[in-house]
Amino acid sequence: xxxxxxxxxxxxxxxxxxxxxxxxxxxxxxxxxxxxxxxxxxxxxxxxxxxxxxxxxxxxxxxxxxxxxxxxxxxxxxxxxxxxxxxxxxxxxxxxxxxxxxxxxxxxxxxxxxxxxxxxxxxxxxxxxxxxxxxxxxxxxxxxxxxxxx
Numbered sequence: 470x471x472x473x474x475x476x477x478x479x480x481x482x483x484x485x486x487x488x489x490x491x492x493x494x495x496x497x498x499x500x501x502x503x504x505x506x507x508x509x510x511x512x513x514x515x516x517x518x519x520x521x522x523x524x525x526x527x528x529x530x531x532x533x534x535x536x537x538x539x540x541x542x543x544x545x546x547x548x549x550x551x552x553x554x555x556x557x558x559x560x561x562x563x564x565x566x567x568x569x570x571x572x573x574x575x576x577x578x579x580x581x582x583x584x585x586x587x588x589x590x591x592x593x594x595x596x597x598x599x600x601x602x603x604x605x606x607x608x609x610x611x612x613x614x615x616x617x618x619x
Contacts, residue, residue, distance in 0.1 A: 515552045515587075518545050520614070522578055524561035538562055538603050540614035547618050549593050555586040562602075569616065570597040590618040 523541045528534050538561065547553055559565065559580040568575040569586075571594075578584045590596070596616040603612035 515554055517554050517556055520545070520555060520557045521560045522557070522562055522565055522580075537610055538565070538600065538612045540598060540600075540612065542614070544615040544617060547588065547590060547616060549590060549618055551589065553588045555588055557584045557586065558582075559584070565600040565602060565612065567598060567600050570599060572596065588616070590616075593618050 521541050523539050525537045525539070526534060540557070545555070557578045559578040559582050561580070563580050565578045566575070567578065574586060574588075576584055576586060596618065598614040598616060600612035603610075
């Protein structure tokens with residue numbers, strides 16, 4: 470009858486290798502959906518795109534008043550790898566906390582202030598700029614702009 474002898478050192482080595490592989494995998498997969506954001510210290514070759522927050526009000530036939538907030542323009546276009554400063558001026562609404570879906574980018578646009586968001590996307594696609602205050606489906610709709618990276 471044969472016995473398999475496993476030494477304590479072999480078990481520790483195997484556990485250490487396993488822990489390193491798991492850690493590397495978690496790090497890789499957490500970074501795979503990220504989009505890089507550049508430092509705005511190099512202002513050469515950086516395009517500026519200006520955006521504002523807007524509000525529309527109307528009375529429905531029932532007499533109910535409806536308010537809708539939006540980013541204007543509602544869609545912007547960038548090239549993959551292009552450096553852009555997105556300058557958002559808060560015109561309507563006291564503040565709009567936002568995030569860009571699929572990235573780590575977030576911030577707040579306050580009324581009367583300009584928020585500068587440096588952008589550089591390394592993946593093509595359509596990214597949503599979402600106001601967290603007005604992000605939920607409802608009678609007035611969502612406050613979303615689209616960033617199209619070609």
